[in-house]
Amino acid sequence: MVAHKTSERYCLGIESTADDFGVGISTFNGKILANISNGYIPKEGGIHPREAARHHAEVADAVLAEALAKAEVKAKDLTLIAFSQGPGLGPCLRTGATVARALASYLNIPLVGVNHSVGHIEIGKLKTGAKDPLTLYVSGGNTMVTAYASGRYRVFGETLDIALGNCLDVFAREAGLKHKKGVPLGAAVEQLAQHGKELVLLPYVVKGMDLSLSGLLTAATTALKKGNCSLEDLCYSLQEHAFSMVTEVTERALAHTEKKEVLLTGGVAANKRLQDMLKFIAGEHDATFNVVPRAFAADNGAMIAWTGILAYTHGLVTPVEESFVRVRWRVDRVDVPWVK
Amino acid sequence: MGEVTLTKLLRKGAEASLFLADWHGRRVVVKTRLPKKYRPEKLDLTIRSYRTIHEPQLMHEAKAAGVPTPTIFMVDVKNAAITMEFVEGKQVKQLLDGLPKTERHDLCVRIGELIAKLHSHGVIHGDLTTSNMILSSEGRLFMVDFGLGEKSNEREAQGVDLHLLKRALQSTHYQFAEECFHDVLKGYMAVLGADAAERILEKVKEIEKRGRYIAERKQDS
Numbered sequence: 375m376v377a378h379k380t381s382e383r384y385c386l387g388i389e390s391t392a393d394d395f396g397v398g399i400s401t402f403n404g405k406i407l408a409n410i411s412n413g414y415i416p417k418e419g420g421i422h423p424r425e426a427a428r429h430h431a432e433v434a435d436a437v438l439a440e441a442l443a444k445a446e447v448k449a450k451d452l453t454l455i456a457f458s459q460g461p462g463l464g465p466c467l468r469t470g471a472t473v474a475r476a477l478a479s480y481l482n483i484p485l486v487g488v489n490h491s492v493g494h495i496e497i498g499k500l501k502t503g504a505k506d507p508l509t510l511y512v513s514g515g516n517t518m519v520t521a522y523a524s525g526r527y528r529v530f531g532e533t534l535d536i537a538l539g540n541c542l543d544v545f546a547r548e549a550g551l552k553h554k555k556g557v558p559l560g561a562a563v564e565q566l567a568q569h570g571k572e573l574v575l576l577p578y579v580v581k582g583m584d585l586s587l588s589g590l591l592t593a594a595t596t597a598l599k600k601g602n603c604s605l606e607d608l609c610y611s612l613q614e615h616a617f618s619m620v621t622e623v624t625e626r627a628l629a630h631t632e633k634k635e636v637l638l639t640g641g642v643a644a645n646k647r648l649q650d651m652l653k654f655i656a657g658e659h660d661a662t663f664n665v666v667p668r669a670f671a672a673d674n675g676a677m678i679a680w681t682g683i684l685a686y687t688h689g690l691v692t693p694v695e696e697s698f699v700r701v702r703w704r705v706d707r708v709d710v711p712w713v714k
Numbered sequence: 715m716g717e718v719t720l721t722k723l724l725r726k727g728a729e730a731s732l733f734l735a736d737w738h739g740r741r742v743v744v745k746t747r748l749p750k751k752y753r754p755e756k757l758d759l760t761i762r763s764y765r766t767i768h769e770p771q772l773m774h775e776a777k778a779a780g781v782p783t784p785t786i787f788m789v790d791v792k793n794a795a796i797t798m799e800f801v802e803g804k805q806v807k808q809l810l811d812g813l814p815k816t817e818r819h820d821l822c823v824r825i826g827e828l829i830a831k832l833h834s835h836g837v838i839h840g841d842l843t844t845s846n847m848i849l850s851s852e853g854r855l856f857m858v859d860f861g862l863g864e865k866s867n868e869r870e871a872q873g874v875d876l877h878l879l880k881r882a883l884q885s886t887h888y889q890f891a892e893e894c895f896h897d898v899l900k901g902y903m904a905v906l907g908a909d910a911a912e913r914i915l916e917k918v919k920e921i922e923k924r925g926r927y928i929a930e931r932k933q934d935s
């Protein structure tokens with residue numbers, strides 16, 4: 375039993391932008407005490423926003439209790455409640471926001487709304503020690519290359535259509551792979567890809583620092599249905615093309631911004647092959663390579679708690695009446711006064 | 715004829731290295747697309763040879779359209795190397811923020827005119843950033859790096875081209891992005907006419923809205 379100092383300040387962060395409901399608890403100096411998550415697994419197809427929101431409402435209580443128990447912090451000792459305010463799926467965001475508002479009101483402590491994308495960048499920085507990185511943020515809903523300049527994270531490149539994680543997930547579902555507890559669909563593709571031998575040439579679409587993945591997904595799915603290539607070869611080819619594209623645009627942004635650190639964050643950051651590619655280009659440009667630890671790669675409450683602390687300690691709070699969710703809150707519209 | 719003496723690495727870009735070289739007593743640039751070891755050899759070779767073959771063709775087309783580009787002297791597909799004229803000058807990226815307002819305005823209008831000339835001749839640049847524009851010491855504006863370009867007359871491709879420039883301005887020249895893009899469009903309009911430019915602008919807006927988490931896209935919630 376670790377006795378916490380009574381003077382210690384804690385923030386509880388709630389994440390609910392998509393299929394995961396997560397609660398994280400962090401001290402004000404960045405020690406993550408708990409990071410509990412419960413994911414919604416669709417019976418078939420992708421995320422149904424209403425069903426995911428229903429899942430979040432059902433598990434919220436248990437996840438909160440588990441996080442507080444893990445952190446050995448009592449609710450009354452919390453200093454701040456942070457929540458993921460957007461971007462994401464409306465019904466899911468609203469469920470998390472409702473829980474956050476209720477907690478803050480009941481405990482009579484401040485509330486702070488956090489941008490989900492900024493959360494992924496900040497937890498990456500906290501956990502790796504990167505100070506001013508060029509960040510590749512890749513997940514089921516996002517694919518972007520950002521770096522800080524003058525008050526905000528600027529977007530240098532991004533997908534023109536679907537996100538990288540989405541591309542891998544849809545292909546996996548088309549191939550009949552099943553989402554299991556603790557094994558995301560992307561990880562199933564990664565495992566199969568390791569047994570791929572023959573590279574099948576597929577569309578490779580890079581436009582400046584932007585990229586397009588929808589044509590690649592269509593071509594890979596079509597090849598799958600034709601049945602001329604093995605699933606292993608297709609998983610391998612899909613990954614090699616998609617990862618080469620994001621690596622190429624990241625390298626272009628790296629050459630353009632001349633940053634000295636590369637940070638890989640978001641759910642797809644857990645992929646070893648993608649890590650290897652980015653590590654390679656970082657080395658080519660004399661930059662250090664940083665990757666968010668696996669436990670903080672996918673959506674999680676800890677990143678929201680930590681980013682909430684950064685915002686709060688720099689004078690930002692979100693009054694309840696302004697705590698409506700922001701379904702389309704782009705990262706380059708968020709002021710980040712804590713970054714210098 | 716193939717006697718090129720590499721003298722100095724000028725710039726290491728994302729996909730190619732530029733070397734200053736001596737070719738029959740003339741100062742030239744050798745742009746070499748070195749193998750990218752992070753991707754499979756088969757994919758790497760496909761990408762590098764495709765771009766090495768297409769880039770000089772597009773630069774030639776651009777010239778025909780009245781857009782200054784470095785003159786090509788030699789293309790070595792096997793080594794993915796292009797030998798071209800060395801343009802003495804500065805990247806617009808380095809210049810733009812330091813220019814007085816009127817000069818910045820004039821330069822952006824000129825950029826818009828050049829892009830319009832490219833588009834009206836069916837050339838899509840593919841990577842319109844201020845790093846890929848050089849203002850020569852004689853004051854001529856050069857477009858370089860057509861490696862991601864294509865031949866197309868489609869409004870979609872033209873729209874993406876302008877969208878990329880807008881975003882490059884927003885990320886790199888954020889304090890002037892809006893006025894600069896406005897001036898670029900002014901130049902674009904001067905060459906193509908208001909109607910055509912208006913149609914492209916509509917396309918740019920449509921492309922932007924296709925992006926993820928764009929506040930302007932409000933069909934639900």
